[in-house]
Amino acid sequence: MDRSTAAIDVTDLTVAYHDTPVLWDVDVRVPHGVLMAIVGPNGAGKTTLIKAILGLVRPAAGQTLIDGAPYAQQRQRVGYVPQRGSVDWDFPTSVLDVVMMGRYGQLGWFRRPGKRERELALAALETVQLQQYADRQISQLSGGQQQRVFLARALVQDAQVYFMDEPFAGVDAVTERAIIGVLQGLRAAGKTVVVVHHDLQTVPEYFDWVTLLNVRVIACGPVAEAFTDEHLRRAYGGRIAFLGGGSGEPHPAPPAEHDAGPAVIVGTPR
Amino acid sequence: MSPQLEIQLIAMLVAAACALPGVFLVLRRTAMVSDAISHTILFGIVIGFLVVRDLASPWLMAGATLTGVLTVWLVELLTRTRRVHEDAAIGLVFPLLFSLAVIMISRFAGNVHLDNDAVLLGEIGFAPFDRLVLLGVDLPRAMWVMGGILAANLLFIGVCYKELKLSTFDAGLATALGFSPALLHYGLMTLVSLTAVGAFDAVGAILVVALMIGPPAAAYLLTDRLARMVGLSVAIGALSALAGYWLARTLDTTIAGAMATMIGVSFALVFVFAPQRGMIALLRRRAGQRWIVAQQMLAAHLLQHEGTPAAEDESRLSTLGEHLRWSPGFVVGVVRRAEAGDLVRRDGDALRLTARGRALAVAAMTR
Numbered sequence: 001m002d003r004s005t006a007a008i009d010v011t012d013l014t015v016a017y018h019d020t021p022v023l024w025d026v027d028v029r030v031p032h033g034v035l036m037a038i039v040g041p042n043g044a045g046k047t048t049l050i051k052a053i054l055g056l057v058r059p060a061a062g063q064t065l066i067d068g069a070p071y072a073q074q075r076q077r078v079g080y081v082p083q084r085g086s087v088d089w090d091f092p093t094s095v096l097d098v099v100m101m102g103r104y105g106q107l108g109w110f111r112r113p114g115k116r117e118r119e120l121a122l123a124a125l126e127t128v129q130l131q132q133y134a135d136r137q138i139s140q141l142s143g144g145q146q147q148r149v150f151l152a153r154a155l156v157q158d159a160q161v162y163f164m165d166e167p168f169a170g171v172d173a174v175t176e177r178a179i180i181g182v183l184q185g186l187r188a189a190g191k192t193v194v195v196v197h198h199d200l201q202t203v204p205e206y207f208d209w210v211t212l213l214n215v216r217v218i219a220c221g222p223v224a225e226a227f228t229d230e231h232l233r234r235a236y237g238g239r240i241a242f243l244g245g246g247s248g249e250p251h252p253a254p255p256a257e258h259d260a261g262p263a264v265i266v267g268t269p270r
Numbered sequence: 271m272s273p274q275l276e277i278q279l280i281a282m283l284v285a286a287a288c289a290l291p292g293v294f295l296v297l298r299r300t301a302m303v304s305d306a307i308s309h310t311i312l313f314g315i316v317i318g319f320l321v322v323r324d325l326a327s328p329w330l331m332a333g334a335t336l337t338g339v340l341t342v343w344l345v346e347l348l349t350r351t352r353r354v355h356e357d358a359a360i361g362l363v364f365p366l367l368f369s370l371a372v373i374m375i376s377r378f379a380g381n382v383h384l385d386n387d388a389v390l391l392g393e394i395g396f397a398p399f400d401r402l403v404l405l406g407v408d409l410p411r412a413m414w415v416m417g418g419i420l421a422a423n424l425l426f427i428g429v430c431y432k433e434l435k436l437s438t439f440d441a442g443l444a445t446a447l448g449f450s451p452a453l454l455h456y457g458l459m460t461l462v463s464l465t466a467v468g469a470f471d472a473v474g475a476i477l478v479v480a481l482m483i484g485p486p487a488a489a490y491l492l493t494d495r496l497a498r499m500v501g502l503s504v505a506i507g508a509l510s511a512l513a514g515y516w517l518a519r520t521l522d523t524t525i526a527g528a529m530a531t532m533i534g535v536s537f538a539l540v541f542v543f544a545p546q547r548g549m550i551a552l553l554r555r556r557a558g559q560r561w562i563v564a565q566q567m568l569a570a571h572l573l574q575h576e577g578t579p580a581a582e583d584e585s586r587l588s589t590l591g592e593h594l595r596w597s598p599g600f601v602v603g604v605v606r607r608a609e610a611g612d613l614v615r616r617d618g619d620a621l622r623l624t625a626r627g628r629a630l631a632v633a634a635m636t637r
Binding site for chain 2: 056086098
């Protein structure tokens with residue numbers, strides 16, 4: 001892997017639905033081996049950014065390079081976890097089958113999944129601790145289990161760069177820990193992981209890189225530099241409540257290198 | 271082969287061919303597209319007939335198939351303007367093309383056998399008279415045509431099975447992985463149109479929908495695996511078609527109508543009796559859950575008061591209903607089940623938890 005190129009390099013990306021810009025002149029450069037959160041208010045274009053990078057929505061302008069080349073040439077190196085609600089969980093198929101779908105890209109057109117795909121899928125299910133559910137119909141899973149099935153499906157893609165759209169939506173605290181553990185494992189293996197995230201409180205704890213987005217990029221960089229009060233205020237505008245000095249609620253400990261004071265946020269949009 | 275046997279075989283071929291693409295229509299929640307296509311292909315048939323003046327021409331089939339695909343495209347075009355929702359777009363496009371076709375039939379083609387009755391109900395009963403000799407084999411033309419269409423459907427679904435599954439379940443991932451859901455969609459829609467054109471002759475425009483949607487909808491209630499759903503759809507369709515033929519013979523009525531009726535009957539039977547998702551199974555499961563929860567409550571209640579001064583009073587059979595606010599009849603039912611399941615045993619008028627019952631109570635309370 002060429003370390004001089006960025007894992008993800010988005011330049012001048014603009015996406016509009018009719019006459020409403022959803023993303024405006026977005027520049028994001030993400031180095032290899034980081035775990036990055038994309039945060040921003042509802043309608044900030046977080047999902048659209050991921051979809052534009054993956055070619056699922058057509059940008060009005062701009063370009064995206066994955067590891068120095070357009071996405072179409074890098075499909076095999078990119079894993080994708082869509083929002084859990086984007087599929088029909090009553091679809092007649094098993095957990096193992098859904099996980100094997102992650103291998104379809106490597107298989108290409110017409111080749112059927114076989115023993116090897118099965119083994120990879122079972123191994124991925126073990127990583128997310130769902131091996132005993134392999135033969136279950138997917139509608140029998142809880143929300144957190146569904147999310148972990150999607151994660152397992154991305155794991156079998158064996159990609160270098162992962163995009164995950166709200167992997168923590170509607171999962172309990174235990175599952176969230178389990179998922180972040182897997183993501184940090186990916187980072188430790190040198191992969192780049194991009195996560196659309198909603199809980200601002202956990203950003204410094206979970207991630208080492210962050211993009212604050214509100215149609216435009218407010219800030220993008222290491223959490224210590226980008227995740228500041230000033231940037232948060234600009235990203236969220238009046239929709240964010242900073243706890244004043246008189247509040248009795250405890251402030252979470254700011255990360256050591258976090259020089260701009262704690263961004264204590266209540267009532268963040270979910 | 272007797273004409274009667276030929277009719278039955280054609281009926282089964284039509285039903286099987288329709289059920290295959292129907293599975294994916296049902297799963298994609300675009301069932302009503304088949305309704306639109308089965309009507310608008312008439313437009314293509316009429317136009318084709320006016321051009322080639324031969325109802326048996328392959329060009330006519332090709333033209334009609336194209337009209338079906340055109341319908342899908344027009345509906346999408348209209349939906350994409352965001353001025354009309356998809357269901358309304360279907361309701362706008364297909365009556366327009368269908369009524370144009372009906373006008374053209376009555377105006378230009380009324381004296382050939384392309385009449386409005388045949389359009390609505392088909393004429394499978396006459397199929398054995400129209401014969402075609404291919405490779406020295408003399409069979410009804412409809413059998414050749416539907417056999418070919420069934421083979422085409424099997425081939426497409428067999429070859430693109432994994433791609434169809436992925437793009438139906440998760441079109442986003444399919445696109446991201448480099449498969450083209452749009453290509454697969456139009457491939458599927460071409461087959462739906464082709465199948466509708468072939469089935470049109472046999473069963474008419476309206477009943478094509480029944481054949482495409484009914485069997486997959488029933489199969490969906492019988493299995494939770496896609497491959498089995500495909501197989502079951504074909505089986506249910508073919509058997510309903512066969513049953514329909516015999517119903518029509520018994521009642522001396524329209525074969526196509528009886529086929530569609532039997533599909534309705536098949537669906538109703540599955541809906542009521544399906545082992546997991548049928549209504550009876552559902553009601554029984556709900557009733558069962560009520561007893562299970564009650565037994566857990568009973569066990570938990572006994573455990574909570576075990577060893578406390580109030581235990582004697584709380585565990586007495588005669589006062590249990592009062593404490594748990596259960597009717598005396600319900601108490602008897604719950605206790606009888608709990609005893610049978612070795613959760614509690616009777617000690618005079620008092621109930622004592624067994625080891626099993628205690629384990630259940632702990633599990634229920636710590637869940």
